Amino acid sequence: MSTPRRQFTAFSRLLHWTMAAMVLTMLCIGLAMVVSLGSYHVLVSIHRPLGIAILILVVVRFVNRLLNPPPPFPASMSPTERLGATASELAMYGLMFVLPLVGWGMLSAARYPVVLFGSVHLPFILPQSAGLYSFLRPAHTILAYVFALTFMAHFGAILFHTLIVRDGLLKRMVPWNIRPSEAASADHTGLG
């Protein structure tokens, strides 16, 4: 029948790059707002709806991931590397889901209105609780730092594969469609 797909589906790639931009923006805003006075309000006002948008999209993305399995890894990747790649993918899915939820939860526990825009606001998902807030507020920061580091690991790994190993790993995810002849070809050549 058909040969295995070389690339993620177009929809998967769209989700990936859209969310990559959103998550990077989110990390930058989050880092900046906690040390900002004059821009604090503007940054927080973007941070809240953007976080909720990520939460919604990551659910879409997770379902999409189940329906559309990724193309095979290049043969150059060892089983350990494949495990690492899958684990980091799962970790990022988890963080994209948990970080907004923790943010929403901590605002709920502190009874800060969860305003998205105008009069549109979300219900509280936790009871008012100093204890819950005191746990979730630092958890939000720690998870965000973990996400920043996970992103850097992901970015570093793809650079390594693209510039050093040169196994075409990035081609699975580039926004444009690649011709079969260009596709991740290390399947058969290997690098040893």
Next chain:
Amino acid sequence: MLGAARQPLGKVSALARLAVIGVALAAVGGTFAYLGGWFTPNALTPARFTDAFEHVDGVHAGFRRNHAKGVGVSGVFESNGNGVRLSEAVVFRPGRVPVIGRFSLGGGQPYVGDTPDAVRGLGLQFSLPDGEVWRTAMINLPVFPVSTPEAFYQLLIASKPDPVTSKPDPARMEAFFARHPGSVKALAVIKSQPVSSGFGNSTFHGLNAFRFSNRAGDSVPVRWVMTPMQPFEAASPGPPQGKNFLFDGLIAAIHRRPLQWRLVVIIGQPGDPTNDASVAWPAERQQVDVGTVTLDRVESDETSAAAGINFDPLVLPAGITPSDDPLPSARSAVYSQSFTRRVGEAKPPSAITPADVGGGN
């Protein structure tokens, strides 16, 4: 570069490529670190601001870092509908919404003795029927002493009481005012205002400018003020009658009958400064009475739900938006920092205890 055509990398090429990866990762990490303030450790941040309150007044676990001493109140706002033409905020439609608030004294000392000239605060939360919330934190000064967060920080540091004289160092205060002529003018305005005898007959000023926008999309700059319906009586000049006389007076007054304020919106004209809370707008500006706040219940911080509220002045309903005033965003940031610190701490009893509040409440 493709497939089988790929050549093994030479040593130099491999190193160069590794260097590119290193630089790229350093750029990302550096950007994160820069945004997180790691390269600017002396910048004024919400944490450093909150540290300054602790530096001046000490760390009082569980208490607000400013306006530490206070009592909770609750009641109702009855809107007369006059505000509808100015703002689409649901709170201004005719009708009643519950309010919860907190009277307080400025400063971070929770057990400080009441004095007539201490800054009196009123934080208020309006709970709108559509689930929106409006919070405002007002004080009884007609203008704010400073116009920027940076100036407030410097004034705060300069006003730290000397351990010997228990008064601020006059030289440091003088130096501050020499650099901030606007604050000299503001202080003159503040001192020209007669001080009332208690919380109940105090006027509370929102001070910061906001923008109201109505359904038609018209937007105007506004400030708001709560004017007491209790008659003015000047503060008695003698020594304070008791450590908590302001709060005792408030509690006794609310137990006698509900206290009421008119919520008055002042409409700015082009040219009125919206970015400088230290300058009053001309007295002849249009004032719109939008309704009455009635407070009929008083509770100590121990039992009041107000104790759990951060009276962040940028918790606003649709129809009210920030102006270009630099203070509210900074207040929002610093209040949040203070809130996070205090709710994570065990709090000893407040100065005003449930027994003090007593009465039929």
